[in-house]
Amino acid sequence: MAAWLRAYNGALAADLPDDPQWGPERLREYLTVTMPGERRLTWLAEDEAGALLGYGRLLMLDGLGVLELYVVPEARRGGVGRTLLAVIARRALSEGFTSLAVEVIGGTTAVEFYPALGFSHVYTEMRSILPLATVDWTHVQHMAEGIVSGYRIEYHAGDLPDEILTSYAEAKQVRRMDVPGDLDLRPSSYEAERLRSSLRCLRDRGLKPYIVVAVHERSGRVAGLTELVVPAQHPTRADQYDTTIVREHDGYGLARAIKARMLLELRAAETQLSEVQTWHAVEREQLQQVNKELGFRPDREWLEYEIDAGDLAERLA
Numbered sequence: 001m002a003a004w005l006r007a008y009n010g011a012l013a014a015d016l017p018d019d020p021q022w023g024p025e026r027l028r029e030y031l032t033v034t035m036p037g038e039r040r041l042t043w044l045a046e047d048e049a050g051a052l053l054g055y056g057r058l059l060m061l062d063g064l065g066v067l068e069l070y071v072v073p074e075a076r077r078g079g080v081g082r083t084l085l086a087v088i089a090r091r092a093l094s095e096g097f098t099s100l101a102v103e104v105i106g107g108t109t110a111v112e113f114y115p116a117l118g119f120s121h122v123y124t125e126m127r128s129i130l131p132l133a134t135v136d137w138t139h140v141q142h143m144a145e146g147i148v149s150g151y152r153i154e155y156h157a158g159d160l161p162d163e164i165l166t167s168y169a170e171a172k173q174v175r176r177m178d179v180p181g182d183l184d185l186r187p188s189s190y191e192a193e194r195l196r197s198s199l200r201c202l203r204d205r206g207l208k209p210y211i212v213v214a215v216h217e218r219s220g221r222v223a224g225l226t227e228l229v230v231p232a233q234h235p236t237r238a239d240q241y242d243t244t245i246v247r248e249h250d251g252y253g254l255a256r257a258i259k260a261r262m263l264l265e266l267r268a269a270e271t272q273l274s275e276v277q278t279w280h281a282v283e284r285e286q287l288q289q290v291n292k293e294l295g296f297r298p299d300r301e302w303l304e305y306e307i308d309a310g311d312l313a314e315r316l317a
């Protein structure tokens with residue numbers, strides 16, 4: 001675990017020098033715990049003396065293999081990445097996965113590596129960062145209070161109450177239908193159960209969830225939500241990875257109010273926090289506008305690449 005941490009922090013320092021270094025807290029859980037039904041395999045590449053050169057992981061989700069790969073800066077361009085990828089591709093194939101996906105951080109060597117090995121670019125998000133020291137708290141307070149009548153805002157730390165679980169799961173699911181090709185809808189009781197498991201999984205991995213919800217008062221349904229985690233491994237930077245407004249509730253300023261409320265709550269609950277990072281599809285202009293008003297600054301692109309596992313295994317054989 002210590003060697004992994006040194007290697008990871010070495011790669012971070014080289015590739016993302018402004019990102020916080022990771023600590024050892026809950027690291028084993030972070031690397032190993034998965035959702036029920038999912039599996040995560042890890043390979044380590046070492047030199048003859050046993051020093052860690054790189055690692056690769058394969059997360060086996062429902063129908064999709066997601067890989068992750070890092071090589072320590074001193075060992076790059078020596079074929080370690082290619083070797084790890086070949087092992088992962090063979091294993092993915094033998095486990096029955098036909099498609100592999102990877103998230104690539106813009107401005108790093110990974111942007112050259114994956115296309116060179118035949119991966120195709122499928123999706124781009126922008127990561128933005130908000131340094132809390134620059135926040136205009138009076139304005140944020142004003143934004144949080146600027147909620148139109150007919151809605152109320154709820155804040156939940158760690159978990160969600162039973163009453164809104166199903167409606168919350170549906171709200172998350174609805175926006176996913178906007179993404180072409182991702183129409184794998186299931187009955188909502190199944191989704192509610194998955195949601196409860198995913199929150200438990202986050203906590204087990206040392207990622208403390210915070211949630212702010214906009215509830216449509218007349219129907220009692222969830223109209224919008226924003227989710228964030230404070231990771232034990234880098235507790236000064238929070239990850240705000242999902243903000244969703246159900247389409248029929250678009251245009252009422254809900255995203256603005258819930259994101260502002262989240263910041264106010266975090267300021268009180270996590271006093272060590274110095275930054276929040278968030279990701280959004282480049283075409284979601286409304287969310288970009290809200291982020292800008294809160295003081296988030298675009299940092300770098302996060303790109304998704306995919307490849308057919310069979311083609312990859314053949315190419316690397």
Ligand SMILES: CC(C)(COP(=O)(O)OP(=O)(O)OC[C@H]1O[C@@H](n2cnc3c(N)ncnc32)[C@H](O)[C@@H]1OP(=O)(O)O)[C@@H](O)C(=O)NCCC(=O)NCCS
Nearest residue numbers: 011015070071076077078079080081082109110112113116
């Ligand atoms: C991407 C990465 C895994 C590649 O590992 P690697 O061991 O250096 O890759 P390989 O030596 O196997 O390279 C395979 C091929 O990819 C391409 N490639 C890799 N790095 C490249 C670079 N910097 N520029 C251009 N092409 C590159 C080349 O075609 C190379 O083949 P060649 O050396 O015969 O020309 C490694 O650079 C890495 O870990 N990057 C970190 C990325 C990251 O996300 N960091 C942030 C989080 S810590």
